[in-house]
Amino acid sequence: MKGFLERLQWKLAGMMQGRRGADTLSSFLMVVGIVLLLVSIVPGLDVLSWVALIALAYALFRSYSKNVAARDRENAAFERAVEKPRKQLSLARKAWANRKTTRYFTCKGCGQVLSVPRGKGTLRVVCPKCKTESTMKS
Ligand SMILES: [Zn+2]
Structure with a gap:
């Protein structure tokens, strides 16, 4: 066998x-x-x-x-x-x-997906790829 x-x-x-x-x-x-x-x-x-x-x-x-x-x-x-x-x-x-801890959004300058921690108030975010600045409510 x-x-x-x-x-x-x-x-x-x-x-x-x-x-x-x-x-x-x-x-x-x-x-x-x-x-x-x-x-x-x-x-x-x-x-x-x-x-x-x-x-x-x-x-x-x-x-x-x-x-x-x-x-x-x-x-x-x-x-x-x-x-x-x-x-x-x-x-x-x-x-x-990660929806409870992190907020995801796309950069208006280049479309890169960025994330910020939730519950930190209004944040100023600088895109690491294109340096576009945006304010984000977290
Ligand atoms: Zn960007």
Whole structure:
């Protein structure tokens, strides 16, 4: 039995040679596919199961593709596209977690996100990036 599992492991490792496996885009497509599959249970939305199938098939194709250069390019483009929303989401999460102690606002000069402690009255804030001065009620 142990020999069989070892051989299976070697076979799988050999099969993955030259393939990248799941990257960020493939993982994202997998999650989208599974979510769409669950949503498609709702009556009237059963068309979504086809979209889910396409997303899952494409994710599998990408994971097992031997054209690593092309898949890397797709993944890099995806990473660039989601960089900004991902940052905004992480900032929103941070702002929500610290909402009782910290007040967040964007600089009028450069759009940089700044923060001041809450409950300190009216504060004069100088942006560390562009030196724009603003007064802030904390
Ligand atoms: Zn600024």
